[in-house]
Amino acid sequence: MQLTVTGKKLDVGDALRARIEEGLGEAVAKYFDQPGDGTVTVSREGHTFRVDIQVHISKRIVVQGVGQAADAYAAFEEALEHVSKRLRRYKRRLKDHKHVSAEREVLQAQQYVISPEADDTDVEPAETGDQPAIVAEMPAEIETLSVSEAVMRLDLAGATAMLFRSSKHGGLNMVYVREDGNIGWVDPQIPAAGES
Structure with missing residues (x-):
């Protein structure tokens, strides 16, 4: 290593x-x-x-x-x-992942780091516009994972949130650490064309 x-x-x-x-x-x-x-x-x-x-x-x-x-x-x-x-x-699941990861689709994305809003009241909103100041931008990948794999990755990385594509339906999902320490999962249900 x-x-x-x-x-x-x-x-x-x-x-x-x-x-x-x-x-x-x-x-x-x-x-x-x-x-x-x-x-x-x-x-x-x-x-x-x-x-x-x-x-x-x-x-x-x-x-x-x-x-x-x-x-x-x-x-x-x-x-x-x-x-x-x-x-x-996660030893067993990580070793199994090596065989599966090559088959999974990865969505390319752009990741941005945004500066927090300044408390300066001297700056007029018209001067800055509605866009926040971008400090950094870098390429990112949104992997296709199951919810349990996403939770595992969240825990391994010690991160607070993770965006992924659902291996079940292909839609974007997010897992995150809640304030109470539990894991939250966001799975937007977007109706298909023609459904109401």
Whole structure:
């Protein structure tokens, strides 16, 4: 596995780097023979350390884990535990996915990052128009998945929402994490032409 270890506002020492490479390499190799690449970012936030792990299992599957502790090693162990738990939970389904993913249709899309509205009252609405300021735009793929696969991907990535095409009917669906911690599912029922 190709692994990149970086530090934000700190220098990652050789001992911590070696521990990260060894620990993450073993955890991923336990479940996958040829994993993709991974990124580990160690940062300092006040008196605590934060470790963000992101591992690409395949082209479209990303596993993320986050850990925070007073010690950088403890923060890494917590993040590694999250990644390991997700890999263990979905091991069988992830291995089965490799055979199915080539057959599934992927819809190409454009993803935008929009700046939040400014609180400045000096700017006249006519000057900015009705369009929000776009900070970034990048290509995205909307995969055809079952609801259970979408929920699995949502959990693996540690994301709050995921848009996908339903493998049942081909329409766009979304799964998201609700404020109460449960998973929500949006399945718009669009009537076919001629139906009311």
